[in-house]
Amino acid sequence: MANNTLIADEVSFMSEAAPIPLRVTTPTVRQPAVARNVTELSERAKKVAAIDVDFFYGTHQALHGISLEVPENCVTALIGPSGCGKSTFLRCLNRMNDMIDETALKGQILLDGIDIYQRGTDVVELRKRVGMVFQKSNPFPKSIYENVAYGPRVAGIKKRAVLDEIVEKCLQQSALWDEVENRLDDSALQLSGGQQQRLCIARALATNPDVLLMDEPASALDPKSTAAIEDLIFELKSNYTIVIVTHNMQQAARVSDQTAFFYEGHLVEVGSTTDMFTNPGEKKTEDYITGRFG
Amino acid sequence: MKLHAHSKSRPYAKFASTCFAVMCGFCTVLSVLVLLVVLWNIFSYGWSALSWNFVTSWPSRFPAKSGIWSALIGSLYLIGVTAVVSVPVGVGAAIYLEEYAPPSRWRTLVQVNIANLAGVPSIVYGILGLGLFVRMMHLNRSVIAGGLTLSLVVLPIIILSAQESLRAVPSTIRQASYALGATRWQTIWHQLLPVALPGILTGVILSLSRALGEAAPLVVVGAATFVAFTPENLMTDEFSALPIQIFNWTEQPQKDFHQLAAAGIIVLLVVLISMNALAIILRQRFGKKVKW
Numbered sequence: 001m002a003n004n005t006l007i008a009d010e011v012s013f014m015s016e017a018a019p020i021p022l023r024v025t026t027p028t029v030r031q032p033a034v035a036r037n038v039t040e041l042s043e044r045a046k047k048v049a050a051i052d053v054d055f056f057y058g059t060h061q062a063l064h065g066i067s068l069e070v071p072e073n074c075v076t077a078l079i080g081p082s083g084c085g086k087s088t089f090l091r092c093l094n095r096m097n098d099m100i101d102e103t104a105l106k107g108q109i110l111l112d113g114i115d116i117y118q119r120g121t122d123v124v125e126l127r128k129r130v131g132m133v134f135q136k137s138n139p140f141p142k143s144i145y146e147n148v149a150y151g152p153r154v155a156g157i158k159k160r161a162v163l164d165e166i167v168e169k170c171l172q173q174s175a176l177w178d179e180v181e182n183r184l185d186d187s188a189l190q191l192s193g194g195q196q197q198r199l200c201i202a203r204a205l206a207t208n209p210d211v212l213l214m215d216e217p218a219s220a221l222d223p224k225s226t227a228a229i230e231d232l233i234f235e236l237k238s239n240y241t242i243v244i245v246t247h248n249m250q251q252a253a254r255v256s257d258q259t260a261f262f263y264e265g266h267l268v269e270v271g272s273t274t275d276m277f278t279n280p281g282e283k284k285t286e287d288y289i290t291g292r293f294g
Numbered sequence: 295m296k297l298h299a300h301s302k303s304r305p306y307a308k309f310a311s312t313c314f315a316v317m318c319g320f321c322t323v324l325s326v327l328v329l330l331v332v333l334w335n336i337f338s339y340g341w342s343a344l345s346w347n348f349v350t351s352w353p354s355r356f357p358a359k360s361g362i363w364s365a366l367i368g369s370l371y372l373i374g375v376t377a378v379v380s381v382p383v384g385v386g387a388a389i390y391l392e393e394y395a396p397p398s399r400w401r402t403l404v405q406v407n408i409a410n411l412a413g414v415p416s417i418v419y420g421i422l423g424l425g426l427f428v429r430m431m432h433l434n435r436s437v438i439a440g441g442l443t444l445s446l447v448v449l450p451i452i453i454l455s456a457q458e459s460l461r462a463v464p465s466t467i468r469q470a471s472y473a474l475g476a477t478r479w480q481t482i483w484h485q486l487l488p489v490a491l492p493g494i495l496t497g498v499i500l501s502l503s504r505a506l507g508e509a510a511p512l513v514v515v516g517a518a519t520f521v522a523f524t525p526e527n528l529m530t531d532e533f534s535a536l537p538i539q540i541f542n543w544t545e546q547p548q549k550d551f552h553q554l555a556a557a558g559i560i561v562l563l564v565v566l567i568s569m570n571a572l573a574i575i576l577r578q579r580f581g582k583k584v585k586w
Contacts, residue, residue, distance in 0.1 A: 096473060101397055128475035138466035140485060141584045150484070151474040200470070207475055 041272050044071035047241040053107035062088045064265045075242045077256035084262040086245045094130035131204035135216040137196035139188035147188045151207035174202035194225025214244040230255050253277050261285045340556025357550030365539035367524040375441025376505045384452030392460040412450035419446045420514030435516035437528040443511050448501035455497025459490040488584045492577050499573040509537035536562045
């Protein structure tokens with residue numbers, strides 16, 4: 001418990017160093033994990049539920065019988081050593097694995113109770129509801145404005161005024177507006193790494209998704225930008241259900257409400273973050289969290 | 295200190311590096327030199343024969359009256375037809391092969407065949423064009439038949455270069471677009487084509503330049519060497535083309551005709567350079583949409 005409080009203090013220290021004064025005063029950041037409403041986890045609506053999911057790359061089985069429930073408006077962290085299948089599982093949730101040839105999935109993944117792998121699922125519609133932020137920031141080689149407006153545009157919104165409004169709202173939500181307000185027509189690739197990643201988050205928000213998947217969104221960023229992204233995740237979870245893959249134990253402890261530990265394609269343990277980090281049920285989880293392997 | 299010792303122990307490496315640089319430089323100089331000699335030869339030979347009159351006159355039995363107008367117009371028509379046919383078909387095929395076709399033996403087969411076709415001598419396409427377009431489709435010895443034949447010659451090159459440029463688009467851009475709920479078509483149109491366009495244009499211009507210089511397939515299809523009119527009806531009228539006209543003049547015994555051939559080559563070069571300039575302008579105009 002004391003451990004978690006300490007980590008939360010670290011976050012607030014870094015936030016004070018961040019250039020955006022707005023972020024420092026965000027009260028949620030200072031809350032230690034215990035003060036969050038983690039006790040309600042089991043009572044919340046299940047936004048996403050995986051039921052006995054097996055996943056294959058060709059003949060190689062990457063996931064073995066994963067069953068995991070993701071509560072609404074919570075942050076669920078997927079942790080585990082490299083190659084344990086956590087990113088694969090994440091990409092199953094918006095069917096991005098469909099783009100890789102010769103992959104197959106067994107089992108069910110329910111979004112609001114409806115199986116997204118059943119025949120006739122509109123994958124395009126699914127991906128509008130389940131947004132994704134990638135490990136490496138990947139803005140389009142277009143202007144900042146066009147990057148954010150792309151999602152709504154392909155969804156059929158043409159009115160400039162509506163697009164303007166969406167762009168501003170999303171950039172504000174991703175705490176980038178103040179920095180780019182006057183140069184929306186500049187290339188997105190001129191932004192710094194941390195800004196690019198926040199732009200990618202803004203872009204994902206612009207399609208107004210229910211669920212936001214993040215694949216190690218801060219792994220390539222410096223501590224300051226990482227803190228900014230973590231603050232952002234905190235704020236976003238009141239409106240979105242977030243699933244985040246991370247290699248950083250402290251990050252998982254700081255931002256998430258629920259943690260799932262993957263090991264060699266198996267889901268070893270899942271539970272509220274506080275429980276996982278203070279009282280892990282499995283020896284393997286404890287070893288991994290305390291850094292004995294992985 | 296350590297670095298110093300390291301380089302001292304390998305004096306050979308530095309020498310080899312210098313040698314390699316010199317060798318590469320020599321290759322560059324050599325290729326430029328050959329080009330300059332050829333250009334010098336052509337210009338010194340044909341410059342005196344070149345005049346506005348030469349460009350705008352019909353061919354004639356008399357060297358002094360002879361001009362290249364019908365061949366020039368014929369060539370421009372040919373390139374127009376070739377571009378209109380081969381660019382959409384070639385880019386479309388490349389998009390299908392890269393973005394739609396699932397990996398299968400069938401796709402591999404098509405792929406290998408296209409690569410092979412790019413290496414087939416153009417005269418073979420000429421024979422195909424003669425059989426298919428001139429005889430079977432009754433297009434006669436027309437601009438359309440010639441243009442379609444040239445399209446066959448350049449299609450494989452356009453497909454391959456367009457595929458190459460599409461493949462060079464970072465896959466992260468594709469993923470990002472699909473993850474935002476874009477359809478395949480939207481991803482291709484809004485993200486992939488703008489990024490791949492400069493590469494595609496380069497391939498198109500290189501292959502159209504090749505088509506402009508091709509004589510062999512046109513000879514087989516039946517382009518005329520002596521045409522005193524410009525084709526009015528692209529489907530029926532006979533036509534000539536620059537390389538055909540040049541070839542014809544070099545065959546003549548009179549030396550004056552050889553000068554005309556050199557002058558014709560200069561005209562051909564000017565057309566080529568204008569096409570390349572157009573490509574650069576187009577590339578810059580479309581390139582503004584993409585902000586790297």
